[in-house]
Amino acid sequence: MHEHNGSGSPSFLARLGGIDRRWIFLAMGLSIALPILLKLRFPEYPGPMAKATFDAIESVPEGSTVLVAFDYDPASAAELQPMANAMVHHCASRGHKIVFMALWPLGRQLADKAIEEVLLEFHPGLRYGTDYVQLGYQAGNEGVIKLMATNVPEQYKTDTKGTPLASLPLVAQIKSTADFALIASISAGYPGAKEWVQFAESANPEAFKLVCGSTGVQVSQLLPYYPKQLDGMLVAVKGAAEYEMLVEGKYPVEKNAERLGQGRVRMGPQLVAHMLMIGLIILGNIAMVAGRSRGGAR
């Protein structure tokens, strides 16, 4: 329903309000594609949550055993894999031993990817079984966490290769989640960081540090737990980019550094897309107000 000016043709603002949505799709496509193609990078300033996450991993004594849970699937990988990569590199650079696991069926493959593209790429001297172990996925959601809180070998009898945990020096002595110095959950929803707080942290308060990486849409559910139960929290691509700055600042890599800078790469499109969203909202409201005033004048 178009507004018309005195000459009978629709006004510019009325036409703006009824714009074909394919133009909006095109604008959004360009706002994402152009910064990627032009490799636009913007400076990031680490916020308190990214600093808290970095400090939590730094505060754990060198050589500690940490658990990293990949609680997401490929749908959220664009948002979460950059922070997972940076966290794996950070833990390995700090000298921590890493135990990988997943509460989501496809999380195991994403952990494998981080092992292959980050851990073995930047830390080729690490050995499976003594420096890192992949436990993989187990069904049971929060039941898995609850059982691990008291008895890890009961929940995970073998690693993903079928090797008994007792044969792997890194995890042979692990009895419960309290034996980890730090637990990190990279989480896209249920089960994830919230369940780690509710079933692991609450069972052994103060026994280990708990940090998480979260998608933007679920951060509201996790905020009540920070900073009391969650020692650190990385929120969405912005959190990943800030954390990457901190990790790269202390533990720079010589080659293939772009693998640890994917959060900052994604911040370019995010900036332009957010500005487009704000512009579209303002334009939509201008069109609404113009339409009302013309309607009232008649």
Place this chain on the structure above:
Amino acid sequence: MLQRTIPIAILSLSGIILMLAYFSPLTTSWGETVLGWFNVLAAVAFVLGAGNLLRVNLERISAQRSGWAYSAITLVSFFAMLAFGLLKLGAVPSEKHPDKHFAGAYEGPTAPYGWMYEYVLSPLTATMFAMLAFYVASAAFRAFRAKNTESILLLGTAFIILIAQTAAGMFLTGWIPQDSVFAFLRFDSMKIAITEYIQTAGMRAITIGIALGVAATSLRLILGVDKSYLSKS
């Protein structure tokens, strides 16, 4: 009679054991046994899920209902992945046991299972998620209107968070010293104020409410007062 009594007894016993296990170290091993059963049941639920997937999609194909071709694609994909995974079709032979087919690796991109994951499943799921950006942009243009006080507050909050989540926030207000009286005008400060005070306060209230509701519902189930989860037949 037994159809209702036995499930209620199992639920009540499991619930009581898990509660005791949380408070008493003496019953920790009982709790672990119950959790072991729970996790086995969770794995069996995948089989039930697969059965339901088959039933629903076969019914649609059989009745030639609207979208039956999608059901056919779903079933073909399901059986293909099942075969690639269970039978380890095209698995890369193991170095230790090259003569044992089932010792081979099937997750890598050179095996069909890994290839399907890497080049079909991952891009498709990522694409579905990425398409949200286009629909959100269109919806924001058409529906995000400052019609009343509540929507103006919502719009203002959205603008602050949208700007603060990018480098634009620091570019526009980063020059305001953090220790000055105008520091609250910095986008990063406003974002922290919104998330830590307003959002967290609201979520804490909701979380506590949900927790009380979960505790009450759990007690009703454990005590056998609520039997709605049982089949009516």
